[in-house]
Amino acid sequence: MRIKVINPNSTASMTAVIAAAARAAASAGTEIVAATSPSGPASIEGHYDEAVSVIGLLEEIRAGERDGCDGYVVACFGDPGLLAAREAARGPVLGIAEAAMHAASFLATGFSVVTTLGRTRIIAEHLLRNYGMEHHCRRVRATELAVLELDDPASDARGRILAECRRALDEDGSGAIVLGCAGMADLAADLQRELGVPVIDGVGIAVRFVEALAGLGLSTSKRGDLAAPLPKPFAGAMAGMAWRG
Amino acid sequence: MRIKVINPNSTASMTAVIAAAARAAASAGTEIVAATSPSGPASIEGHYDEAVSVIGLLEEIRAGERDGCDGYVVACFGDPGLLAAREAARGPVLGIAEAAMHAASFLATGFSVVTTLGRTRIIAEHLLRNYGMEHHCRRVRATELAVLELDDPASDARGRILAECRRALDEDGSGAIVLGCAGMADLAADLQRELGVPVIDGVGIAVRFVEALAGLGLSTSKRGDLAAPLPKPFAGAMAGMAWRG
Amino acid sequence: MRIKVINPNSTASMTAVIAAAARAAASAGTEIVAATSPSGPASIEGHYDEAVSVIGLLEEIRAGERDGCDGYVVACFGDPGLLAAREAARGPVLGIAEAAMHAASFLATGFSVVTTLGRTRIIAEHLLRNYGMEHHCRRVRATELAVLELDDPASDARGRILAECRRALDEDGSGAIVLGCAGMADLAADLQRELGVPVIDGVGIAVRFVEALAGLGLSTSKRGDLAAPLPKPFAGAMAGMAWRG
Amino acid sequence: MRIKVINPNSTASMTAVIAAAARAAASAGTEIVAATSPSGPASIEGHYDEAVSVIGLLEEIRAGERDGCDGYVVACFGDPGLLAAREAARGPVLGIAEAAMHAASFLATGFSVVTTLGRTRIIAEHLLRNYGMEHHCRRVRATELAVLELDDPASDARGRILAECRRALDEDGSGAIVLGCAGMADLAADLQRELGVPVIDGVGIAVRFVEALAGLGLSTSKRGDLAAPLPKPFAGAMAGMAWRG
Amino acid sequence: MRIKVINPNSTASMTAVIAAAARAAASAGTEIVAATSPSGPASIEGHYDEAVSVIGLLEEIRAGERDGCDGYVVACFGDPGLLAAREAARGPVLGIAEAAMHAASFLATGFSVVTTLGRTRIIAEHLLRNYGMEHHCRRVRATELAVLELDDPASDARGRILAECRRALDEDGSGAIVLGCAGMADLAADLQRELGVPVIDGVGIAVRFVEALAGLGLSTSKRGDLAAPLPKPFAGAMAGMAWRG
Amino acid sequence: MRIKVINPNSTASMTAVIAAAARAAASAGTEIVAATSPSGPASIEGHYDEAVSVIGLLEEIRAGERDGCDGYVVACFGDPGLLAAREAARGPVLGIAEAAMHAASFLATGFSVVTTLGRTRIIAEHLLRNYGMEHHCRRVRATELAVLELDDPASDARGRILAECRRALDEDGSGAIVLGCAGMADLAADLQRELGVPVIDGVGIAVRFVEALAGLGLSTSKRGDLAAPLPKPFAGAMAGMAWRG
Incomplete structure (x- = not known):
């Protein structure tokens, strides 16, 4: 295939x-x-x-x-x-948002999305409604990382995303994390190990x-x-x- | 301005x-x-x-x-x-869909959309949900007129649209009609006269x-x-x- | 007219x-x-x-x-x-609530309402649902100003409303403000200048x-x-x- | 009491x-x-x-x-x-609408409302949404009886209401009927006997x-x-x- | 009966x-x-x-x-x-959840549920949606009391529930409390006296x-x-x- | 695995x-x-x-x-x-309902469910709401086949299901079919060939x-x-x- x-x-x-x-x-x-x-x-x-x-x-x-x-x-x-x-x-x-959101709904009764800039949050929120996932997602959270900073060691992208994921678990009561950018695909496995909950990369x-x-x-x-x-x-x-x- | x-x-x-x-x-x-x-x-x-x-x-x-x-x-x-x-x-x-749908909700407690091809109906339905108008719209109806037929006297566009509007009033219990294509703008006043309800052209x-x-x-x-x-x-x-x- | x-x-x-x-x-x-x-x-x-x-x-x-x-x-x-x-x-x-809420949805993807007494908040919330605007409004906020205090210089109405508007922008992530009382109509232009976002008076x-x-x-x-x-x-x-x- | x-x-x-x-x-x-x-x-x-x-x-x-x-x-x-x-x-x-609608949701997974004039249907539909009952009600049906005709033997109110109730059971798949007017209170028991499903008078x-x-x-x-x-x-x-x- | x-x-x-x-x-x-x-x-x-x-x-x-x-x-x-x-x-x-939630909607425009363990909160949230009560309930709150602790004087169940009820009134703006466990039935009257709002035991x-x-x-x-x-x-x-x- | x-x-x-x-x-x-x-x-x-x-x-x-x-x-x-x-x-x-409903939403903007007895329809309708799929499903249709009739050649199960699928396409405007019983799993491929749209077996x-x-x-x-x-x-x-x- x-x-x-x-x-x-x-x-x-x-x-x-x-x-x-x-x-x-x-x-x-x-x-x-x-x-x-x-x-x-x-x-x-x-x-x-x-x-x-x-x-x-x-x-x-x-x-x-x-x-x-x-x-x-x-x-x-x-x-x-x-x-x-x-x-x-x-x-x-x-x-990838569609796939990740649906998958998260198979694994937890509530999930959070952790994404890049705050201005993109509305895009995820609209998708959640279009896909029927708005009751499964507890919150869309922005790290205020620009997409191209994800790749830049100076941005401490991993640390900031991890911290936001921890807040999602603590404050939102979510059982799973959806990573809100294709550029975070390489972080999923590591974050999942660290957090002990499913961390879903849409790719x-x-x-x-x-x-x-x-x-x-x-x-x-x-x-x-x-x-x-x-x-x-x-x-x-x-x-x-x-x-x- | x-x-x-x-x-x-x-x-x-x-x-x-x-x-x-x-x-x-x-x-x-x-x-x-x-x-x-x-x-x-x-x-x-x-x-x-x-x-x-x-x-x-x-x-x-x-x-x-x-x-x-x-x-x-x-x-x-x-x-x-x-x-x-x-x-x-x-x-x-x-x-124009946004303007017409909101206007219709100011004038009637329920309206119908009368549009062109059936395959575009889903587009109007998605907009209704995005705009919060899905409870105000009773139905989106297609005439199966192609957009460019609207202009073509041979298509009897006016007659077919009028007939669909009448069905909307009778079957949907709607109080107003939203015309679902910019190319119908020239028909609104005439249809309104004929039907005796608000007929809204989005333009x-x-x-x-x-x-x-x-x-x-x-x-x-x-x-x-x-x-x-x-x-x-x-x-x-x-x-x-x-x-x- | x-x-x-x-x-x-x-x-x-x-x-x-x-x-x-x-x-x-x-x-x-x-x-x-x-x-x-x-x-x-x-x-x-x-x-x-x-x-x-x-x-x-x-x-x-x-x-x-x-x-x-x-x-x-x-x-x-x-x-x-x-x-x-x-x-x-x-x-x-x-x-005026209807007009202001719909207008706000034309200008921003999310807005907040800033109103008078907390006990009136439920009225705005019911209207938001009736009008289909509940997904566009991020929050209804009360200043606990009585309606007739709006006119009373001793109440510092303008200051308290401005402060609540700022909280709306910061905490709700809203892009526009709807003023929740006809008696605030004279404040809209001034608040808009101060806040740099659309401030909508329903009148x-x-x-x-x-x-x-x-x-x-x-x-x-x-x-x-x-x-x-x-x-x-x-x-x-x-x-x-x-x-x- | x-x-x-x-x-x-x-x-x-x-x-x-x-x-x-x-x-x-x-x-x-x-x-x-x-x-x-x-x-x-x-x-x-x-x-x-x-x-x-x-x-x-x-x-x-x-x-x-x-x-x-x-x-x-x-x-x-x-x-x-x-x-x-x-x-x-x-x-x-x-x-009485509130009480009857909630009661119907305790007795059947779907109910129909049978009311008087078609122009009052929207009132029931708004109530259903306000009360959270819109997913439990399958349809609001009008008999086109005026309220004061209910009392008038010449109107055959009972027969027309019974016929509409039967249509509700057959076409809507409802398991219960809510009578949509206080003036129908005296008909409930009789209709229930006839129809074999709960018929709820709000009074x-x-x-x-x-x-x-x-x-x-x-x-x-x-x-x-x-x-x-x-x-x-x-x-x-x-x-x-x-x-x- | x-x-x-x-x-x-x-x-x-x-x-x-x-x-x-x-x-x-x-x-x-x-x-x-x-x-x-x-x-x-x-x-x-x-x-x-x-x-x-x-x-x-x-x-x-x-x-x-x-x-x-x-x-x-x-x-x-x-x-x-x-x-x-x-x-x-x-x-x-x-x-009992069904009865209590519906009753709360008859007495207040918004209520909070105060329940036992956080892991049961999702059950109440699903019921709220199934019953059409999700717009009437402002929040489901957990005390993290195990069900069988309710009976155990050492747990200070009453004190912890009372404190959570107070937070519900202050933070959620609720007008009534629904007790989220049959084992709390004996507390309702006392809590109602203390709080001055309806406290509803589902039993x-x-x-x-x-x-x-x-x-x-x-x-x-x-x-x-x-x-x-x-x-x-x-x-x-x-x-x-x-x-x- | x-x-x-x-x-x-x-x-x-x-x-x-x-x-x-x-x-x-x-x-x-x-x-x-x-x-x-x-x-x-x-x-x-x-x-x-x-x-x-x-x-x-x-x-x-x-x-x-x-x-x-x-x-x-x-x-x-x-x-x-x-x-x-x-x-x-x-x-x-x-x-299997969950998997099939989500899959259908990936392949078509609207789908129909074709199931067995009418009394099970409500189960599918509740699932659609729980999974967030109620806006993607246009209708749940019953064939009034008992589950164990699916296996019985005398029931003409295949013919009745095919006829109901055709009605779904014609009347509901659906683009895909979800088969509403595990016992229909062996029919999916054949129905798909016949109908020319995705026919989804949940298994x-x-x-x-x-x-x-x-x-x-x-x-x-x-x-x-x-x-x-x-x-x-x-x-x-x-x-x-x-x-x-």
């Missing part, structure tokens, strides 16, 4: 973290194709960044369809463009859920609103995005 | 309908700047179309900021890119609500998640979308 | 504050008719006060209908008698929203439960409230 | 039906004081009727307090003025619930928003409604 | 507390049959304890049916097996509500999903639980 | 269907241990059957813990005893989701309410169910 994991931002070092997590999670026999958006923002930290990142994501989905990919992971915690990606793909497409679990669905022959429904886009012209710079039937 | 009304699709004839409705609705002293997306799909009929249309929309918002526009209307019933547009703008930004009411807010000095909040996007590089084809502080 | 703004309490000095805010907000060409309830409580600070105030409000609506008013604003933050008023009126009727925005609706020919739906009251006798002291077909 | 059952409309023959149902339901040792509103509408069939009826209701509550009543039943299915009445009373106050069950609460020494909370109204002057015709500390 | 009050745990001293509360609450003419589960856990403090306790509860319900009981109270705050018990019974069956109010329903001839609906279990064999140790038509 | 799939009813032929589906779904290297409840009802078709079935389920979980199982599937569509099972297990435990997807979680080292949280049951005595016939620390 070939699963394409798309980092919708343009930072290759972050794709490397994501790809490593995806490969570590994948079953034997699964090929992980990792892609960095050709046209994304350096990091995704708001509605605008997210909106623009969708173009690169959709290009990578379309390339994946040409290349015979069996499923996709959108590796940004805001799950940008998820429904559009599902229209464009035949196989299953999962967002790994999304890969496994796509494997699960595709392995059973379950694909994105092509009946109704997730059917392939209708063929029609797109103007100007987006002409290449037009769908051909 | 200068209000920019942006048609996120690329069909100029539809922009003409929208512009006429916006100008008819605007108060004396309001200048309507109507724009057709330079890079949108010919029509927006699904998640994919919507996602791609956001780029042109954001370009037009940014141009509007340079041109001193006081507020914006996103003239597509799915309100694509609304929160991203709010990050990019100083003045208020309203979506007109969104223009008036933007006037109301901007006229009182109320702008998009720049504290928190609607603050201007963070300056950062964007890669490749989207390099021009990067925000400069 | 003639818009009647009704203060459902009997305190004329408060009507003066309301009328000034309404006139400052109104467009050129709009006539504001301000009315003090002939039979209201001196202030409205609970369910009982609110319930009794509705009679005076409805009398003023009915007088307004005789006088050819085009729309109405119920200028008390609990929006007392709103649906009853809509039955009695032909034009649009807006409550002004309700006037503008009524203008918007009435200006487009949109009226209260007379189909269904907002149709005119059924003609029937009322007993005793309320005989005069009977509706005549 | 003395329980006052207040018919907020002015039709004495309807009070007679209500009083009979209340007395049939009351335990030995409970005195039922039945009151007809001195100033209500002849029947309550909309928001306006309801709003005006609250004055008479509150007068009767206040008289009841002077007369040492231990609890109250608001005998109109819209539960008009319920929270205001709770402020004014020391003992428990129940609405009887509200009396019993008030007995239950008051019998255990449980009264309306006087801490917070249901505390007695604040003493203050009321103007004009409502001067007599002012609360004295 | 004969009401069976079933303690689904096996601790007879706790049944004694429950029986005393039930008898104190019952009307003249009501016979209380108190039962201790023959096969329950010593106390119920989690999902597992609750699940296992249901067998003894159902046996007691079935014995009650043979003995002609008119209704039942499930005297554990998690309301274990409530819907199963309703299938097995003809008369009404109430859980007493459940007995009264069952009296109310059964007294009016209202029974569990036998149409639909609460009909008697379908006759069928059960294997092994549960063979005796098989239902016979 | 060893995953135990527990059929909580006592019908071995149904376990055979379940085991076959589980093995067909499992990855290479996963050992499926299938168990039939030693003390369950012959089929589970209501709240009572479900409640009693939990004992056998918990015994099998406990046996599984002794045998070193890495995770569990509760193979009955009502997910009986799920939270209790999670307390008793270290590894992940999934219900297979639950196995795969358990593999996914356990494979990544994610287990049931042992912090908070899913911690192991507290050690304490159980009385009488349930003495053997007591937890030992």
Whole structure:
């Protein structure tokens, strides 16, 4: 099985973290194709960044369809463009926030999300409502780390995230932690050891859920609103995005 | 006051309908700047179309900021890119679905939405939940008219929409109708006369609500998640979308 | 256009504050008719006060209908008698809580309400649910100022409200403030300058929203439960409230 | 124990039906004081009727307090003025819709409401949401009987209500019926026999619930928003409604 | 009338507390049959304890049916097996959490639950949602008292519960307290005197509500999903639980 | 990896269907241990059957813990005893309804459940709310097939289920089907081929989701309410169910 994991931002070092997590999670026999958006923002930290990142994501989905990919992971915690990606793909497409939130609801009766900048918290809160997870999540917590600081030793990202996780357990009464950024994928196992509760990285679990669905022959429904886009012209710079039937 | 009304699709004839409705609705002293997306799909009929249309929309918002526009209307019933547009703008930004749904809740205890293709219904349903209007809307109804058929006399668009409105009143017990496409803007007054209930075109009411807010000095909040996007590089084809502080 | 703004309490000095805010907000060409309830409580600070105030409000609506008013604003933050008023009126009727809450949802992804006595908080909370705004409002905060203290320099009303607004921004993460009493209408602009976020007075925005609706020919739906009251006798002291077909 | 059952409309023959149902339901040792509103509408069939009826209701509550009543039943299915009445009373106050809806949720996993005119349906629907019963009620059904037709043999009220109840069982999959008007109190037992499912008249069950609460020494909370109204002057015709500390 | 009050745990001293509360609450003419589960856990403090306790509860319900009981109270705050018990019974069956939560919503606009161990809080929270009471309850608070400590003078149970109740009033703004364990039944009156707000023990109010329903001839609906279990064999140790038509 | 799939009813032929589906779904290297409840009802078709079935389920979980199982599937569509099972297990435990509903939400924006008897519909509806899936599921549909008829060629189970699935697609506008009984596991692939939309059997997807979680080292949280049951005595016939620390 070939699963394409798309980092919708343009930072290759972050794709490397994501790809490593995806490969570590994948079953034997699964090929992980990792892609960095050709046209994304350096990091995704708001509605605008997210909106623009969708173009690169959709290009990578379309390339994946040409290349015979069996499923996709959108590796940004805001799950940008998820429904559009599902229209464009035949196989299953999962967002990492979606996968992590649902998985957390399987393991604990309440979880907390620990994310980066406070301004992205609303994005997670909207996803929780859209996915029906708002009663399972007790709180979305921000560390005020910028996405690209996660990689920077000077930021003490690990320490700050660990401290926020501890507050989540103590103050929110949560039984599990969802890490709120693809760039935290390399921290999950270590944090889980330290905290003694499930710590869920969306990249790994999304890969496994796509494997699960595709392995059973379950694909994105092509009946109704997730059917392939209708063929029609797109103007100007987006002409290449037009769908051909 | 200068209000920019942006048609996120690329069909100029539809922009003409929208512009006429916006100008008819605007108060004396309001200048309507109507724009057709330079890079949108010919029509927006699904998640994919919507996602791609956001780029042109954001370009037009940014141009509007340079041109001193006081507020914006996103003239597509799915309100694509609304929160991203709010990050990019100083003045208020309203979506036509948002404006129409809220207005309907001011005039009736229950309303129905009458829209185009069935596959777009889910978009309206998601908006209703996001806006808190799901208890005020009794049903979203599709006519199975394609967006570009609205303009085509052969489609009998008016007749089919009128029939669906009548079913909404009879079967849903609704007290008002929300028209679910910017391209229906020219039908509202006539349908209202025929049906004897409020029939709300989002373009007109969104223009008036933007006037109301901007006229009182109320702008998009720049504290928190609607603050201007963070300056950062964007890669490749989207390099021009990067925000400069 | 003639818009009647009704203060459902009997305190004329408060009507003066309301009328000034309404006139400052109104467009050129709009006539504001301000009315003090002939039979209201001196202030409205609970369910009982609110319930009794509705009679005076409805009398003023009915007088307004005789006088050819085009729309109405119920200028008390609990929006007392709103649906009853809509039955009695032909034009649009807006409550100031309703208008302010909806407006806040157009400008920020989360807002706080800052109101008077703690015992009125539940009224705002019920309205938030009725209007579908409970996911947009992060918290209703009380200053424990009595309504009539707002006018009293000795109360330091402005200072206490400002302090509560600051707490709302810091603790609730809100992007906008809704002022929870018609008697605060004169403070909005000043607080907005000080706080740097939208501060919404319901009186002004309700006037503008009524203008918007009435200006487009949109009226209260007379189909269904907002149709005119059924003609029937009322007993005793309320005989005069009977509706005549 | 003395329980006052207040018919907020002015039709004495309807009070007679209500009083009979209340007395049939009351335990030995409970005195039922039945009151007809001195100033209500002849029947309550909309928001306006309801709003005006609250004055008479509150007068009767206040008289009841002077007369040492231990609890109250608001005998109109819209539960008009319920929270205001709770402020004014020391003992428990129940609405008949409230009591019947909660009771139905104890007896079946889903129930239907069968009421009078279609225009009152929205009132029941709002109550369901306020009381948290919207997931237990499968549908509110109108018979299009006017309230005062219930008493009129020519209306075939019983037959039309029975037919609607049957439709509720068949089409809604409900396990119990809530009768949506105090004027149907005399039909409950007979309909229950005929239908073989619980048929709940709010008058009887509200009396019993008030007995239950008051019998255990449980009264309306006087801490917070249901505390007695604040003493203050009321103007004009409502001067007599002012609360004295 | 004969009401069976079933303690689904096996601790007879706790049944004694429950029986005393039930008898104190019952009307003249009501016979209380108190039962201790023959096969329950010593106390119920989690999902597992609750699940296992249901067998003894159902046996007691079935014995009650043979003995002609008119209704039942499930005297554990998690309301274990409530819907199963309703299938097995003809008369009404109430859980003490259910009865207390609904009663609290009749007396205050917001209440708090004060319970035993933190790990049981989620059970109350799930019940609040199932019963539609989540908007009426402001918070579920744990004292970290084990159930069997309630009886142990060394635990200072009364003092710790009182302190938690005070925090509920101060911090949650609640107007009433629901006691979250059947073993607290003997504390309610005393706490109510001390706190000056309604303090609701579920045992007493459940007995009264069952009296109310059964007294009016209202029974569990036998149409639909609460009909008697379908006759069928059960294997092994549960063979005796098989239902016979 | 060893995953135990527990059929909580006592019908071995149904376990055979379940085991076959589980093995067909499992990855290479996963050992499926299938168990039939030693003390369950012959089929589970209501709240009572479900409640009693939990004992056998918990015994099998406990046996599984002794045998070193890495995770569990509760193979009955009502997910009986799920939270209790999670307390008793270290590894992940999934219900087949839970797994299937979440999976459906990954593949379509709306799905329908097609189940057996109408009286079990409420069980699925309660699960949908508990899992946060009520906005993703458009309808729960009953075929009125008894569980044990699924196996009986005379029942034309396949034909009736197929017909109900077609109605779901046509009337509900769903994009995917969730099969509402473990005994339908062998029909999924065939129905999917026929209908052209994802048809989800919970057994297979639950196995795969358990593999996914356990494979990544994610287990049931042992912090908070899913911690192991507290050690304490159980009385009488349930003495053997007591937890030992």
